[in-house]
Amino acid sequence: MTTRTALRQMLALLEGERQALAALDLDRINNCSHGKMELCDRLDKVRPEDLDEECLGLLDAVRRLNTINRRLRNLIATNVQSRIDAMAGAAGTYQGATGRTVAQPF
Numbered sequence: 001m002t003t004r005t006a007l008r009q010m011l012a013l014l015e016g017e018r019q020a021l022a023a024l025d026l027d028r029i030n031n032c033s034h035g036k037m038e039l040c041d042r043l044d045k046v047r048p049e050d051l052d053e054e055c056l057g058l059l060d061a062v063r064r065l066n067t068i069n070r071r072l073r074n075l076i077a078t079n080v081q082s083r084i085d086a087m088a089g090a091a092g093t094y095q096g097a098t099g100r101t102v103a104q105p106f
Contacts, residue, residue, distance in 0.1 A: 003046050007058035010039045014065040021072045 001009075013035045020028035051059065 001042060003043070003051065003055055004058065006039055006042050006046075007055060007062055010036065010043070010062050011058060011065065013039065014062060014069060018065065018069050018072065021069060021076065024076070 013032055017029065017032035017036070019025075020032055
């Protein structure tokens with residue numbers, strides 16, 4: 001597999017991940033994570049000086065889409081945390097050293 005092909009596959013995988021995150025499709029999110037790790041293993045062997053202009057463009061697109069997906073994941077995690085906090089009746093809960101949920105002081 002060429003670097004160009006791997007980057008195109010990563011771009012497609014990240015697009016699929018974005019759609020899975022938007023739909024909260026946990027199976028697809030998990031599959032995308034495994035696919036990304038496999039592609040990262042392949043891309044780890046690529047040296048930056050071996051990238052041509054097209055690969056650099058694909059790499060930039062991959063970087064941007066990965067950032068978008070990370071922001072979406074963080075937004076989802078923040079939403080879930082807010083709901084957990086609301087159920088616990090406290091803002092800013094965290095796991096204490098004992099493993100029990102403890103409300104953070106304001």
